[in-house]
Amino acid sequence: MSHPMRDRWNQELALTDEVRIGPSRWRLVGLLLTSVGIVAIGVFLWTETGSQIVRGLCVGFFGLGGVAVAVRLARPVTFRVDRQGVRSARIDLAWDDIDRITEWKVASNRSVLLLLSAEGAERLASTNVRRAMVKADAKVVGRWSTGIAGPFSHHAELVEWLEECRLAYSSRPTAIPGSAHTKPV
Numbered sequence: 001m002s003h004p005m006r007d008r009w010n011q012e013l014a015l016t017d018e019v020r021i022g023p024s025r026w027r028l029v030g031l032l033l034t035s036v037g038i039v040a041i042g043v044f045l046w047t048e049t050g051s052q053i054v055r056g057l058c059v060g061f062f063g064l065g066g067v068a069v070a071v072r073l074a075r076p077v078t079f080r081v082d083r084q085g086v087r088s089a090r091i092d093l094a095w096d097d098i099d100r101i102t103e104w105k106v107a108s109n110r111s112v113l114l115l116l117s118a119e120g121a122e123r124l125a126s127t128n129v130r131r132a133m134v135k136a137d138a139k140v141v142g143r144w145s146t147g148i149a150g151p152f153s154h155h156a157e158l159v160e161w162l163e164e165c166r167l168a169y170s171s172r173p174t175a176i177p178g179s180a181h182t183k184p185v
Contacts, residue, residue, distance in 0.1 A: 003157055003160075003161075005153075005154045005157050005158070005161070006157055006160070006161045006164075009021075009081075009161055010161075013081070013082070013083070013165075017082055017083065018080050018081070018082045019080065019081045019082070020078045020079075020080050021078060021079055021080075021081065021152065021158065022076040022078040022152075023072065023076055023149075023152060024152055024153040025073065025076075026153075028069055028072055028073050028076075029073070031065075031069045032066055032069045032070060032073065034062075035062045035063070035065050035066030035069060036066055038058050038062040039058060039059055039062050039063050039066060041058055042054075042055050042056075042057070042058025042059035042062065042063075043058075043059060045058065079091075079148050081162065081165060083169050084169070085097065085098070085169075086098070086114065086148075086162070088148065090146075091114075091124060091146055091148070093114065093116070093120055093123070093124065093146075094120075095165070095166050095169045095170040095171075096117070096119075096120070096170050096171055096172055097116060097117055097119060097120025097123055097124070098114050098115065098116060098117070098120060098166055098170070099115045099116060099117050099120075100115040100163065100166070101113070101114055101115070101159060101162045101163040101166055102115065102159060102163075103155065103156070103159045104147055110152075110155050111147040111148060111149050112147060112148040112152070112155075112158065112159055112162065113145055113146075113147050114145060114146050114147065114148070115143055115144070115145045116134075116143075116144040116145055116146065117144075118144065120144070121134050121144030124146060134146060
């Protein structure tokens with residue numbers, strides 16, 4: 001069965017040696033409109049009698065969330081995939097640094113989860129901030145990992161394609177016993 005996005009990413013990688021992947025603009029617009037709506041409700045409640053906590057949450061929390069989403073719309077966070085690995089402003093990992101690629105779901109929020117080798121975790125944890133981030137991921141996920149926050153269009157297909165790229169370009173077999181994806185030695 002053909003996967004149109006996977007075919008497109010493979011063609012782009014073959015032609016330009018790099019694929020840039022960014023968040024879904026439609027989902028970000030939906031989040032922004034939701035934030036604006038809840039802030040409007042909070043402002044309306046501000047003039048009415050009601051709980052000050054509810055008003056503060058509506059205006060403060062969702063107002064800040066709306067600003068964060070607006071910034072992501074104006075300057076979308078993208079990551080790059082090439083034959084050497086995965087790169088973004090926050091991470092720079094070779095395929096050999098990654099043991100497996102899967103997804104991380106919390107409620108309806110999905111992220112690309114990169115399960116790291118010990119060497120990859122050490123390389124990523126080159127600064128104090130990143131070191132703390134990688135340690136926290138190890139406690140949450142049960143192993144060294146880092147994530148790339150979405151939401152992405154065609155998310156499941158993207159995760160599968162990234163795992164295929166890892167298997168194709170990594171010089172070592174999968175290190176996770178029982179992984180659904182294995183690479184011949």
